[in-house]
Amino acid sequence: MARKVAGFDEDDLRALAGARSFERGLGYLDAVSGLEVGEGSVTAVVHGTDVYEVELTLGAAEGISGWCNCPYGQEANFCKHCVAVGLTVLRRAKTIPRQRAAARARVSGLEAWLSALPRDELLxxxxxxxxxxxxxxxxxxxxxxxxxxxxxxxxxxxxxxxxxxxxxxxxxxxxxxxxxxxxxxxxxxxxxxxxxxxxxxxxxxxxxxxxxxxxxxxxxxxxxxxxxxxxxxxxxxxxxxxxxxxxxxDPARLAEWLVGTVLDDSNDVTDLDPLDYAEVLGPSGLARMRQLAAEALRRRPSGWAERYLMERLVKAEGDVDALVAVHAQDLDPSGATHLLIAEELETAGRADEALAWAERGLRDCAAETYIDGRLVEHVCVQYAKMGRAADAVTVRRDRFRVERSLAAYQQLRSAARAAECWEAERVAALAALREDARRERGGRYGGPVLIDALLDDGDADAAWREAEGIADGRQWEHLADLSRETHPAEALAVYLRLVERLKEPTGDRAYEHLARLLLGARDCHRALGTQEAYTEHLAGLRAELKRRRKLMSILDRYGL
The missing domain is CATH 1.20.930 (Transcription Elongation Factor S-II; Chain A)
Known part of the structure; x- marks a missing residue:
């Protein structure tokens, strides 16, 4: 292991700069001049496209950091010029301790000289x-x-x-x-x-x-x-x-200044917290600040800064009802605000009101395609605690009717199993997804959610029956992966069809995918006892694509 000089080594430079900048820094070793070693820093100039100034700060605990006035360095990067200076320091390892000692001596000597100067000379x-x-x-x-x-x-x-x-x-x-x-x-x-x-x-x-x-x-x-x-x-x-x-x-004047500063859109340099001034403001100043915040919120109900300020003030006072009222002025259509209110009420020990607000959120947002999943989860968890499993199923069913995603299907399945009614719910849910597939309502990745749901259920047989003409390539591959032991002939046909599609695309990602498909096809041939056909197919494919050297190396790595 390389010995560290001034608290760093080449590995530290490489880690800070990255491999590319480190390698480029090697080419600038002869361009470093004017190296000056101080007690805790090193400065130098590096001659490149321009003459750049570099400073490395050396700290035993903090390690090394660097600054350079080149364009890349000014973006807070440890640039190739910093690397060159760092490498120069390492190559002069034998002289560095002596130079740092000399720097300490210079500082000490300067201090002693200044201390000894007569007043007139110092002035x-x-x-x-x-x-x-x-x-x-x-x-x-x-x-x-x-x-x-x-x-x-x-x-x-x-x-x-x-x-x-x-x-x-x-x-x-x-x-x-x-x-x-x-x-x-x-x-x-x-x-x-x-x-x-x-x-x-x-x-x-x-x-x-x-x-x-x-x-x-x-x-x-x-x-x-x-x-x-x-x-x-x-x-x-x-x-x-x-x-x-x-x-x-004056408390009122201070309150006015604080509110004006916090709500000023152009003033984001100081993160002022008005509550830090509570002792100075006193009751009258806090009351004035709340009055001003309320007026500002009325003028701009959707203003983020106005609402945040008002929330901070009423929360500090412990006034839960006032806090709920602030949140209720601007309810998010996703239900996120309803959830926030429910959580505040629950924290205050008002569980019944909390659940009522969460349920209101579900009603208010019932027609929305997107609803905050945390709100739905919150209501279902509360129902589970209360032994209301059937109500949880109703919530999940309602969301599934609107959202029709694999995630909504999975959540409905989980709730229905807990309520011991999944068999009936599944029939209805699959019927809805089958109708979606008929109307060409695709899933998140392109294929219909119906196929994803059946695959997620582990029902490969049903997935085979439904897949023809509607499944996309991803779903076909998943189906083949699940079925290559039980339905090797059908799975093989899928793999070979997908292999044909992947002959044209290039790049590592496509080549890795092609190799995985060929491995699946090999397993199917083995299950069918047709290894010779596989060998012949693979040989033909390699001959056809032999000019793609990277593909050949990837196939070799997989033993194909």
Whole structure:
């Protein structure tokens, strides 16, 4: 087993990149230059179609991860350039420990030097860096303004930090720039927390709300595949909650802001939960929020956000009747909402009402081709618990009349067997499926459900009688598979007919299918004692299709 260097080996690189990128990375070993080994990372450039920057992050527990500014790498992939740099590190295994030790020494030395600098020299160094690094200057200006409670400057700096335009080179923030933008948003969150700590919580509340608005408007134009901007925005939302806890803003105004933000279709960057603010809102704020949510739901009864908010509020209050009323305003035609209401009532210990709602769902949706299967199952389970097996059969029969699928047939069979009435139900169900077949109502896979039902019952004889002229190839093959021992001649005829159909299609899937059919035909010939005819047929088939080398190899693998 290969020894790991810096916590990884070639197998790790192959697993991260995939076989194709790994193999392509081998061709870029001579294109790696400027390799710099740090304590926890490695950076380098790789010369390809362009010059690409690569950074590998090395963690003992987390393993290795990579970033590259090539187009494929910017889509969060471990690209061939990352592979090339990783392989270069492995090929320099003997020098890596020394280089990482040197990196640690440099960090330690820098820390010691900075700590020993006189104040004037340290200030001069900071001023020099601030003059050269605009991002650093902005961060320090924000911290300085926060420290002296210069609210005008703090606001300007926070708004500048969350402004996406400097990162949106083409009108949106690309994956490669998202982490830089996220760092600035996180810096803004830190500034908001500092404002609260410095006794300016009310100002922090207002600034946080403005920041959340800007982030919400910008988020749709950000490639946040790694979720780093979302995490930073969540930190801004947490800073807002913390500031509210200290400032205790007007409950009604806070409720209005929360409802407006949660229901704003353009603001999906922060997953605000209004109930996190329950203590700050108090009874009056919660009442105002519920009032606003109810008004919003009346304006847009089918609105997902409106309904979800109202459900959260009434559920938190433990008001089951109000929750039922919210759900009942927009009943899904599949019966899913009826089931949701039934489950809420059952959880509340109101079993009779729960069953009544579930039964209402079956009545309301009786004519629908699709009904939520969980609702039907829920009612049948409740009937079984109550010893109402006949009622369960009625439910399954009603659904079978509408749906006419193999699954509905199987469910009817299960319920009828439990009620000891399957024989009579089966006669009626098969008669209905026979009429469907006559009218050419096909099954899910093309052939009539009648044949699938008979095959599922294991009634091969009846399936043979019904199949002629209506069964599709899949059903014929299934029938032959079931019957090759009991009806080898009939099964053989099916296999040979299907083999003829598969002479034209190409590809591994078709060839594997052809081999399975030939195996079935071989079993039939053995049962009939006609192995010579099989050998002759197979030889002719191989001669006819001999140019298909992949088919020949597959037949060889099956011993055909």
């Amino acid at each position: 001069a160094l900071v001023r020099e860096q601030v003059a050269e690094d605009r991002e650093l200057r902005r961060r320090l200006e924000l911290r300085a303004a926060t420290a002296r409670s210069d609210l005008s400057t703090v606001r300007d700096r926070i708004i500048a930090l969350i402004d996406p335009r400097p990162f949106a080179r083409y009108g949106y923030i690309e994956y490669a720039d998202a982490s830089g933008y996220a760092r600035q948003v996180a810096e803004a969150a830190s500034a908001l927390r500092a404002l609260t700590a410095d006794g300016q919580a009310a100002q922090a509340v207002g600034l946080a709300e403005e920041a959340i608005r800007v982030l919400g408007e910008a988020y749709g134009e950000i490639d946040d595949s790694d979720g780093v901007v979302g995490e930073a925005a969540a930190a801004v939302a947490e800073a807002h909650l913390g500031a509210c806890g200290v400032a205790c803003p």
